[in-house]
Amino acid sequence: MPVIEARGLRKTFGTTMALDGVDLRVEEGRILGLIGPNVAGKTTALSAIMGLTPHEGELKVLGRNPWKERDQLMHDVCFIADVAILPRWLRVSQALDFVAGIHPRFDRAKAEGFLAKTSIRHTSKVRELSKGMVVQLHLSLVMAIDARLLVLDEPTLGLDILYRKQFYDSLLNDYFDRTRTILVTTHQVEEVEHVLTDLMFINGGRIALSCTMEDFELRYTEVTVRQQSIAEARALRPIQERQMLGRTIMLFEGIQREKLAGLGDVRTPSIADLFVALIGNNNAAAQGAA
């Protein structure tokens, strides 16, 4: 059974189409990055998956309809959102008491263990913690819940670089274990780049790209083209061409690396570069489609 399965997922706000027929299938043990510009529909998709918003089309999360069975589903799903959503009046000890009181899969000792590694005191209120510490607290609570799906919506937004690095490190080392699934949206693409197993671009409520990271590496190649090979390279129809520090960089889709090796330096593009090529620049996207 897939962890998330959506067919023809649709959601409109007035006349705006936030989700325009999204098909999605996430298997167990994957770490899927959902990348898209601000109004692309990422948050709407996450809201639908979390059971926070009604939707059209078919959507099953762990076999349940999230809108109808949110409270049941939340036994197996955890969520951390962009801005700190922990209430400011909550004490750390109260947060532990409360989650321990209402969540059957919460292991309090484990959460205390995670907290012991931080400088967060049990008597502190959330409002007294720094933004990074609030995220650490939330992560400690969530990682102590034996859930099957973890949804992260811009979890590291506004954090300084130390906390950001730590966040994904602890997630990978202390939490992820191949039976869990993580769905993450972020603007800081470069910091999840090496964490993801699957990649999805979403734009204008539609999925613009969906592939595993292995596919991504096979499919897309970036070449710093030598001056004399530019014409030859263009003949291979790059999906994007740009100038950087006086050098020409081209992005190719579906062309074997051996063929490209003669044109210049060959490497796998960064997710951010591919994103710009496919979505950021309309002309390039049109070329790619042609």
Place this chain on the structure above:
Amino acid sequence: MMNTQSMSDSRVTPQVMAPAAVSWSQSFYWSVRRELWENRSIYLAPLTVAGLFLIGFTINLIRLRQKFQSTLAAAEQHPHDLLTTRYELAAALIMGTALIVGIFYSLDALYGERRDRSILFWKSLPISDLTAVLSKVAVPLVILPLVSFVITITTQFFMLLISTVVLAGSGVNMGNLWTEASFFKVSLIILYHLLTVHGLWYAPLYGWFFMVSAWASRAPFIWAFLPPFVISMVEKITFGTPHFASFLLSRLAGPPAPVSMAPGVHMDIMAELIPVNFFSQPGLWTGLLVAAIFVAIAIRLRRYRGPI
């Protein structure tokens, strides 16, 4: 495979094996506790008022004692009369405070969590909207009446104690004070009043506040009070009648039964405490029905509404 996995788990940490689910009453209990953590004014406000009242009461008694000593009027002073009105005043002050706290609490309960976005956290936990809203509704309907009952009774006990100490040797017969104050009877009346009037009779008012709180995307206070006011005014201007306004005021004034605690009405008549009178009023049942509808709408709204 699953089996062996869980067996090996339980061998390592046998006591941590969590139950498959948490019972509804446990979720409800923690949700109510959560409300008390967030809103400490539920007990701090009535406690503060009670404390201030006791200070005022003590000063008042000391001045009375001086008066007694100069006029020799103490002998005629009936200790029961001395305390009864002050008892009622204390009860009215504490209940009034609880009422105000309840109104502000209800208006913020489903609005505040959307404004500070913490609703996303609460909704990411396995608690249904039904449990969440009912735990909040329980605060003004059950928790606040019980809190004000305990605080009122404690205050009155202290009043008795203070008056015994202050008036000792002033000529007032202290023995009567303890026997005639009929502590038990007064407590019973107060508890009955709180549970019936504050808990049941006012339920539709609180229901309205909760619904507005779940619906408004800003200024729930204005949305709660402006529409009734405007309707009353429009009715007055259009038809020249005050039906809507008087309907609301009669609800606020309490049931037309003897336990309405209107000023001047003496509460120490046990015979009038017959619950049949109260529960046979159609106004109570229509009120409860209206309250249920408001709360049901609030639950539905909470499901649809996200952070503001």
